[in-house]
Amino acid sequence: MKEVYYLVVPEGVNPVKPYAVLSLEGDSGSNPWKGLRYLFQIRLYVSKINAPTSELDFLTTSIANSLDKQLLGDEATSSRVAFYQGQVGTDIVDDERDTIQRNLQLSVLSPKPLAELTPITSDPWLTALAAWTRQALEADWSVYGGNWPPEPKTPSILWRITEMDATPRGSSAYELQKKATAFIQAKDSNQEHVALLQLVEGLAAAVKIPIGAGDRKFVRVITPQVNTRTNASADGYAATGEGPLTVTLSRRVTSLADEAAPPLMQFVHYESHI
Structure with a gap:
């Protein structure tokens, strides 16, 4: 990856390919005792020239191998775990930007314990x-x-x-x-x-x-x-x-x-x- 952006490519920026755009699709929000499950979309962009499909396949495999079932952050302070969910839809050709786009989905689990461990003194x-x-x-x-x-x-x-x-x-x-x-x-x-x-x-x-x-x-x-x-x-x-x-x-x-x-x-x- 040459560049990674959040939500959109900044206005006036001509990104160097290949690059990616990361966006948050939502979270579970309904089970606070179990923690939250965040869904992210990773949009990959490569040049239409020089075997773009092979480059997209290489980037997809690299992302899956690097992030799937991996702990994000310091193990002592972070308990967020990433899970690669696969490709969403088919590759999209953008003639205006001279790119081919592939969308991937990633989920991140952020467990929140119900309570800290304390001695049982109330009963x-x-x-x-x-x-x-x-x-x-x-x-x-x-x-x-x-x-x-x-x-x-x-x-x-x-x-x-x-x-x-x-x-x-x-x-x-x-x-x-x-x-x-x-x-x-x-x-x-x-x-x-x-x-x-x-x-x-x-x-x-x-x-x-x-x-x-x-x-x-x-x-x-x-x-x-x-x-x-x-x-x-x-x-x-x-x-x-x-x-x-x-x-x-x-x-x-x-x-x-x-x-x-x-x-x-x-x-x-x-x-x-x-």
């Missing part, structure tokens, strides 16, 4: 479930709670509380239940299936999981279940949805204020019969 139940999971699986598994870190390890498991419910039991007691779901990032489907079996069998056999240190508090394990109908795209990055494994934890408490994460009001329904 002792989630902390206890994560600790139990670390003991139940092999040492090479990483376990997270709440949200994925910016760069989760593989293999790893994310536990998230998806539902909470409090039922009165007498005048001063409540049955507090929290439903947790697990998302798994494994090297392959076999490793994921083995982990699922270990966890569901371990949870069923555990009956109770201790919470806190030395205070003999427990939560009961209720209905651990593998979700065979879970959407295959559920990966734990969305704020809602269930993973391939769910479990309900239960505990009787005398005061909801004593729990770190009491259930919140989800909705109020009113129906008038007037």
